[in-house]
Amino acid sequence: MKTVDEFKHYFEKELSSELDRLETPRKRILRLILITILSSLVLIAGAIYLFTLREKVPGIICGVVWIILVVVLGTIISKKINRIKLTYKEGVIRPMIGFISQDLNYHPTSFVSQQDYTKSGIFTQGVDRYKGDDLVEGKLDSTILKFSEIHSEYVTRDKDGKSQWHTIFKGIFFVADFNKDFKGKTYVLPDLAEKWFGGLGKMMQKANLARPQLIKMEDPVFEKAFVVYGSDQVEARYILSPKLMERIMELKKKAGTISMSFVNSQVNIAIKVKGNLFEPPIWSSMKKFSLIEKYFTYLVLAINIVEDLDLNTRIWTKE
Amino acid sequence: MSPTIIVAIVVGVIVLAIIGMYNGLISKKNQVDNSFATIDVMLKKRADLIPGLVNTVKGYAAHEKDLFEKVTELRNQVKQVGLNSDERVELENQITQGIGRMMWISESYPDLKANENFLNLQRNITEMEEQLSAARRAFNASVNDYNNGIEKFPTNILAGMMNFKRKPFFELPKTSREDFENTPEINL
Numbered sequence: 001m002k003t004v005d006e007f008k009h010y011f012e013k014e015l016s017s018e019l020d021r022l023e024t025p026r027k028r029i030l031r032l033i034l035i036t037i038l039s040s041l042v043l044i045a046g047a048i049y050l051f052t053l054r055e056k057v058p059g060i061i062c063g064v065v066w067i068i069l070v071v072v073l074g075t076i077i078s079k080k081i082n083r084i085k086l087t088y089k090e091g092v093i094r095p096m097i098g099f100i101s102q103d104l105n106y107h108p109t110s111f112v113s114q115q116d117y118t119k120s121g122i123f124t125q126g127v128d129r130y131k132g133d134d135l136v137e138g139k140l141d142s143t144i145l146k147f148s149e150i151h152s153e154y155v156t157r158d159k160d161g162k163s164q165w166h167t168i169f170k171g172i173f174f175v176a177d178f179n180k181d182f183k184g185k186t187y188v189l190p191d192l193a194e195k196w197f198g199g200l201g202k203m204m205q206k207a208n209l210a211r212p213q214l215i216k217m218e219d220p221v222f223e224k225a226f227v228v229y230g231s232d233q234v235e236a237r238y239i240l241s242p243k244l245m246e247r248i249m250e251l252k253k254k255a256g257t258i259s260m261s262f263v264n265s266q267v268n269i270a271i272k273v274k275g276n277l278f279e280p281p282i283w284s285s286m287k288k289f290s291l292i293e294k295y296f297t298y299l300v301l302a303i304n305i306v307e308d309l310d311l312n313t314r315i316w317t318k319e
Numbered sequence: 320m321s322p323t324i325i326v327a328i329v330v331g332v333i334v335l336a337i338i339g340m341y342n343g344l345i346s347k348k349n350q351v352d353n354s355f356a357t358i359d360v361m362l363k364k365r366a367d368l369i370p371g372l373v374n375t376v377k378g379y380a381a382h383e384k385d386l387f388e389k390v391t392e393l394r395n396q397v398k399q400v401g402l403n404s405d406e407r408v409e410l411e412n413q414i415t416q417g418i419g420r421m422m423w424i425s426e427s428y429p430d431l432k433a434n435e436n437f438l439n440l441q442r443n444i445t446e447m448e449e450q451l452s453a454a455r456r457a458f459n460a461s462v463n464d465y466n467n468g469i470e471k472f473p474t475n476i477l478a479g480m481m482n483f484k485r486k487p488f489f490e491l492p493k494t495s496r497e498d499f500e501n502t503p504e505i506n507l
Contacts, residue, residue, distance in 0.1 A: 180449075216460055233460070234357050237453035316446045 001304055002100050007296050010099050011289065018091040019286040022084060026286055029080050036073045040066060081282065088280035089134070096296060097136060100303055104138035111135050111148040112173045120175070120261045120268035121185060124210045125168045128155040132173075134278045136302070141312040142319070145176035147302045149277055150270075171273035172302055178239070178267045179311050181318045184231035186239050187211060188248065188260040191227040219245045225252060244309065251308050255301055265318070269305060273298065340474050344483060347465040351486055354458035358489065361454050362397070362411055365447045369394045369418070372440050376421050379431040383424055390417035408489065418444060459488045 002010075043066035050059035089108040097106045111132025118127070130152050137146035150173040153165045193201030206214050211229040215236045222245040230236030239262050240248075252258055257272040278295055281288060306312060373387045396402075397410045422441065425431050432438075466485050469478035 180446075216464075218456060218460065233354070233457040234450070234454045237456045238450050241449065241452070315442065316449060317442050 001300060001307065004293065004296070007099070007293070008289070011292060014095060014099075015092055015292070016287065018095075019292075022088060022091070022280065022286045025080065025084050025087075026280070026282060029077060029084065029282060032073060032077050032080070036070065036077070039069055043069065084280055084282075088286075089278065092280075092292070093134070093278050093295065096292075097299060100296075100299055101138070101140065103140055104136050104303070107135040107137070109133055112146060112150055112175060114152075116175055116268075117150060117152065117173060119263060120173075120270075121187065121263055122189070122259045122261045122268060122270050123152065123168050125154055127152045127168065129153040129165065136299070140303070140306045142314055143177050143179070143306045143311040145174070145303075145306060147172055147174040149173075149273075169270055169272070172271040172277070172298065174269040174271065174302055174305055176267050176306060176311055178262060178265055179314055179318060180239060180316050181265050182235050182239055182262065184235045185212060186215075186228065186230040186232075186236045186262040188226050188228055188240070188262075190257055190259060191223075191225060194224070194227065217245065218242075222246075222249055225249065247309050251305065254308075267309065267311070271302070337477065340477050341481075344468050344474060344478055344481065347461070347468045348483065350461040351458070351465050354454070354461045355489075358451065358454045358458055361447065361451045365414075365418075365444070365451065366394050366397060368440065368443055368447060369414070371436075372418065372421060372444065375434065375437045375440060376425060376431065379428045379434075380424055383421075386417060386420060386424075390414060390421070393417060415448075418448075455489050462486045462488055 043062055047059050047062040047066065050056075050062055086108065089106075093108070094106050097104055112135065114127065114130045117123075117130070130150070132148050132150040135146060135148040139145070149171070151170045152168040154168055155163045155165055157163055191201075193204050195201070197204065205227050208214070208229070212231045213229065213233070215228040215230045215233055217223045217226075217228055217237075217240065219242060226248070228236060228240065248258075248260070255271045259270045261268045277298055280286065281291055284291070369390060373391055376383075377387055393410055393414050397407065397414070402410070422444070425437065425441070468474050469483045469485065
């Protein structure tokens with residue numbers, strides 16, 4: 001798999017010129033935003049001044065001009081941002097994925113379906129709004145995989161009937177074919193209850209009605225980091241071999257908060273990520289390497305899961 | 320509140336606690352038996368794979384006749400009724416070693432390694448061993464749970480009255496290459 005150093009070389013050689021080209025439209029967008037803000041300030045100040053002079057009609061005209069200006073410029077800016085986004089994804093993210101692996105396809109506007117998300121059973125909270133983009137899919141050796149950015153939310157209403165949106169999950173959602181066949185469901189989730197409440201947390205986990213039975217794993221390090229639920233004690237251990245538990249711990253070190261499920265002979269992994277990935281920067285230079293490096297690291301992290309969890313080893317009956 | 324009611328409540332709580340502990344211990348004990356039954360099923364499935372494996376490997380490594388005969392005999396022995404669990408574990412451990420040894424021998428025969436039938440068997444046996452290992456871990460987890468139950472206070476008092484004893488873990492030998500090199504030959 002490609003290293004950051006190799007990528008830096010590639011970045012300077014291949015991506016740099018494309019990013020340079022994107023600098024001009026980015027600066028144009030910034031200029032438009034600045035014009036909108038400045039002219040808004042002038043027009044609002046003008047309207048207030050005219051109202052204080054009791055010049056109602058010119059004041060209203062001033063206000064109307066301001067609204068029209070904001071709508072027109074706002075539309076132009078949002079169109080330009082969408083255009084630069086697409087160019088960025090086609091001209092920078094797509095080649096980046098190609099650089100990491102030739103066997104993967106990239107669909108900037110598609111995402112892992114809500115059906116896949118629900119079937120994984122990682123999150124039990126019902127979804128009211130489901131969004132995503134940047135789908136990467138393909139087959140690495142024997143393993144079919146796909147992942148994309150996903151943002152799932154649910155809504156509540158406050159006393160005044162105003163809706164409030166709450167995030168269930170935001171980050172990279174990864175789905176791949178697992179190397180062993182199984183019939184039941186096994187969930188590997190971050191162990192928050194036990195971390196916060198110790199023994200009492202364990203009792204709470206046992207009584208969790210939303211999940212199948214609690215499964216205590218023998219590996220104390222793994223057991224401390226994760227809570228495992230499964231429909232079958234033996235099958236959960238068949239899936240979570242001691243080696244795989246070690247590999248999951250390594251993945252957690254790299255990825256931070258992860259939740260997993262093993263359902264329908266597939267492995268699903270939700271990696272929590274702050275902020276939006278694979279988007280062009282508007283407020284800073286396109287050529288800022290730290291941002292591109294972050295995107296590269298996340299792409300490699302997701303693609304490497306196949307290797308990290310050793311999904312291509314097919315020594316069992318599943319081919 | 321009259322003293323009679325208080326006494327009645329205390330007695331009621333104690334009785335409920337005893338019932339809870341008793342049921343808890345019984346389900347732990349049943350869980351152990353249940354997990355052993357799972358291991359038993361897997362061991363039987365594995366035993367069914369042995370004749371096929373012996374027949375395939377025999378054709379390529381005829382001079383390992385002793386090993387094949389030994390494994391076949393062990394398989395017949397475990398099928399007998401009336402073995403106690405220690406004897407059973409001992410025999411199964413020997414089978415594990417025998418199968419492992421056959422797999423190791425196959426490494427030196429490229430023709431055998433290319434045989435479709437053998438490859439299929441090899442996959443099935445790896446699968447079986449993996450499932451067996453999972454069943455053994457599940458069994459050991461339930462034994463651990465049970466042993467904790469009969470040793471921890473206050474369930475240990477009840478366990479003592481019910482004559483519940485500690486149960487041993489199920490340990491299978493490792494089947495790595497290194498182990499074979501260190502393990503003495505299986506002799507009849």
